[in-house]
Amino acid sequence: MVLEHARERCATSLNALVEEIVFCSGATEADNLAILGTLYHGDNKHQSLLCSPTEHAAVFETVRRQEQLGRQVSWLRVDSAGRVDLEDLRQKLTSSRPSIVSVMLANNEIGTLQPAQEIGALCREFGALYHADGVQDPKTAAHLISTGSVDLVALSGHKLGGLHGGLLYVKQGVAINPQIVGGSQEDGRRGGTSEVIRAESLAMALEHSLSETADSASRDILEQVLLSIPQAERLGGDHRVCHISSWLFGNLAAEPLLVALDMRGICASSGSACSSHSVEPSRVVQSMGYSDSQAGGLVRFSFGWDSDTKEVQSAAETVKEIVIKMLSKEVKQR
Numbered sequence: 001m002v003l004e005h006a007r008e009r010c011a012t013s014l015n016a017l018v019e020e021i022v023f024c025s026g027a028t029e030a031d032n033l034a035i036l037g038t039l040y041h042g043d044n045k046h047q048s049l050l051c052s053p054t055e056h057a058a059v060f061e062t063v064r065r066q067e068q069l070g071r072q073v074s075w076l077r078v079d080s081a082g083r084v085d086l087e088d089l090r091q092k093l094t095s096s097r098p099s100i101v102s103v104m105l106a107n108n109e110i111g112t113l114q115p116a117q118e119i120g121a122l123c124r125e126f127g128a129l130y131h132a133d134g135v136q137d138p139k140t141a142a143h144l145i146s147t148g149s150v151d152l153v154a155l156s157g158h159k160l161g162g163l164h165g166g167l168l169y170v171k172q173g174v175a176i177n178p179q180i181v182g183g184s185q186e187d188g189r190r191g192g193t194s195e196v197i198r199a200e201s202l203a204m205a206l207e208h209s210l211s212e213t214a215d216s217a218s219r220d221i222l223e224q225v226l227l228s229i230p231q232a233e234r235l236g237g238d239h240r241v242c243h244i245s246s247w248l249f250g251n252l253a254a255e256p257l258l259v260a261l262d263m264r265g266i267c268a269s270s271g272s273a274c275s276s277h278s279v280e281p282s283r284v285v286q287s288m289g290y291s292d293s294q295a296g297g298l299v300r301f302s303f304g305w306d307s308d309t310k311e312v313q314s315a316a317e318t319v320k321e322i323v324i325k326m327l328s329k330e331v332k333q334r
């Protein structure tokens, strides 16, 4: 009863039907289910995939594993801001006739927004399913669903301030095979007892985040200060979400800078961390045409509902002071 009420609320928020909502443990599972669940439905041997190289690991590693297993996979070209090249998409849809195209709505490292409406239209033209990881941009997800532009969307509750949990939107008529096999929960699409509290929390978090107007004040304050650093380069171009701002600072490597910022109470992050906790070059930045060394300098700042503009202003001045000091001392050697 509570579970079905949560499903109704999620469906209403996303302009979807209740039967189009599949609750999962998180977006990683939802992304896996979207790709593998559709791929392994029916005769899958000859189905191929088309994917952007800037995807979150939840999609990227799923697709890469399929490639390693011998499936035909094509990777899309992205520009220096990380946006998919639509001409390249058209060409690859024509030449490789993929059954599924996976391109996220907004990038989690850079904040770049993809031309999702156009991607959806091209996928429809060529009869491919369009899967979008919508974790960083549930608003666009709801819009795409209302216009029928997307077939599968993964969302995460804890990225919206809720408890850990996620969902997969599956457009009516799109068949998926469960990847967690067991009982017939979630209409046979995900075995195992559904987590009622997490579903309820996701419904609340979605309602809340979709009712908020995007506010770029904190990001703009930070960017205004950082743009005055001579060697600073802001990544992601003009089409970006409001809660992410990513930078390269001359030749500065991310790791010493992150440590210095942390010592002054400022939390920032790099692209990804390997198991030894040292900073790895960002795969996303590499695929945007930057060198390995440049990709090792990615520093990302993110903002949330509790970001205070005064605190951001003061933090931005501190970042500037530290970066300039480190650049002048050449504490870098990437």
Ligand code: PLP
Pocket (backbone or CB within 6 Å): 025, 026, 027, 028, 029, 056, 058, 104, 106, 107, 108, 133, 135, 136, 155, 156, 157, 159, 165, 166
């Ligand atoms: N996709 C994107 C774009 C993300 O940012 C994240 C989490 O950071 C995920 C997928 C994975 O989400 P979850 O933690 O719910 O598995």
